[in-house]
Amino acid sequence: MRSAVLDGTTLEALVSAAVAAPSIHNTQPWRFRLDPDTLTVEIRAATDRAVRHIDPVGRALHVSVGCAVLNLRIAVEHFGWEPVTRLLPRPDQPDLLATVRLGGIAKPCSYASLYDSVWRRHTSRFPFSERPLPTAVLTELAEAAHAEGARLHHLSPLRTGRVLHLAREAEHRNTADSDRAEESRRWVREADGSGLGMPAETLGPQDFLGRVPMRDFGAHRHAGVLAVPFEKRPTIVVLTTAHDRRTDWLRAGQALERVLLLATAHGVRASLLHQALEWPDLRERLVSSADARPHHAQMVIRLGYGPGGPASPRSDGLGRMPL
Template sequence: MSARPLDAKTVAALVSDATAAPSMHNAQPWKFRYFRAVGTFHVRVDMERTMPHSDPTTRALHIGCGAALFNLRVAAAHAGWEPATRLLPDPADSELLATVELAGPVRPETDLAPLYPAIRRRHTSRYPFSDEDIPQAIQDALCGAALREGARLLFSDAWHVESLLDLVHDAEGRDSLDPGQFQDVVRWTRIGADIAATSADGIPDYAFGPRKQDGKAPVRDFAGRRAVPGREVAIFEKKPHLALLGTTGDRAEDWLTAGQAMERILLEATLDGLATSLTSHALEWPELRWAVRHPQSAMGYVQMVLRLGYGKQGPVTPRRPVEDVLDIEP
């Protein structure tokens, strides 16, 4: 039995929570529709926010939308509703990524609601982390979080971390030789106090983090050669903690699965006191992506590289107004 229709204020609050999710370059490539008659949300993709150079297959776009979908599920459970979810429910409508039906009171076994406090606390951190080890119990819990969403998480050992860092450096070199690659970065970064203060999307310069003076952490420098007044420099960790998030397949459904698993991991990590960031640089080059995978792992396809550790949380970044991403239907 479907839940009773929600009022517009409640619908907007749920979607606002959903849009707190991370997305590539904070492009926020999602749209939502709520159908009052059946108590169901549609999660759709906003194809005007694609990145033809960095994400030509829209893999990263789907991952971001999957993260927003997961936040919607968490917010619904927190509000007392059981979020019955279907991925890609209409083969004839590729822009409809998922439906979330509020199918009645949340079930006791649903474990989403406890993650709700982390939705607004989680922010991508491009600051240095300490070299302190992450306890094995926390690593195991985060791996379990991925499994609950149908994905796998693998913490890289020391030699594989070095391999990943080499691939990131390779990607940076390739970017420098291909001006088109930087076009997406330019489109989605906001430099200057006036622009950063008024933008509703993209990465503002205050979220770039300090310029890396030393250290091995794979933190993308979104400024490139552009000047950012007042930007600090810092020494980053020498032993970054990196983890691979992957799926058995590599289609749209797998990307949505990876996005949901990624957000569950990030929320649980936030509650565990970890700072988090995402590293997709080497995954943006098809000829490098295959090499990111750990050769001794059964993981089929790497969808994201996560950097986790103890350090400063990232700042709040802008979000599009809910009215720009939400339609409410009868």
């Protein structure tokens, strides 16, 4: 579907695509504003939805917003415009993280086919099968990350074990830290359906063999959590950037979402193992000192074939967009 006019229906579709992006704890830490004169959508940080204990410097917030920016770019192109994107365009407005202007007629681009995946992508925190990912798929995912200014590292079994060990250590620290544990609990959706956090059915089971350290959002494993064995040889990739500035975090988010959407297009499920990134000393150890170029870990991703995760609730976004 293509549109030459930014009418209300198209605007709603653009914003709906943007807010379909993943975000830390499903906090959806973004706000949108349209400048009707320039047809520019502003994406601002919703700092009231930040997780200040888990993400004190706002790195994960920026990564989350970067995911929304990528979805918005894809939707803008889908409806016929060229998405002209600027990151941190106004230093005097630090909450303005990005703008996407609806430019001229869209040019063919390599992510044009990902629009359908925007609506089908869901995080899956369930066990995956032992079926390995084809090398060709892993190569495509790495190319997608590179196109957005990031690198995707497919880990060897030895490095996979080390990274999962760091995630387990981080998860142990998180559940032992009362502030972080309470913060996680606040972002689990209430049983009556109120709130925008994650419904219990999206959280998935725990791995009783400890192969994959799934986050315990209940903090101290609440009653009723199913425990099952996860895959013996999980496929783990680490997304990195050469630098670690706010712009790099936003680029990492765009790279992350492009990888996740392409994985969805290939029928590959994904879950995000963010725990070790929340502790500076553990985050440093996620990257190998043997690599020739310095880089900074921005996300740990588990990939595989298995059941899709249920959709988490989303705000409509339009209530936050003054027209």
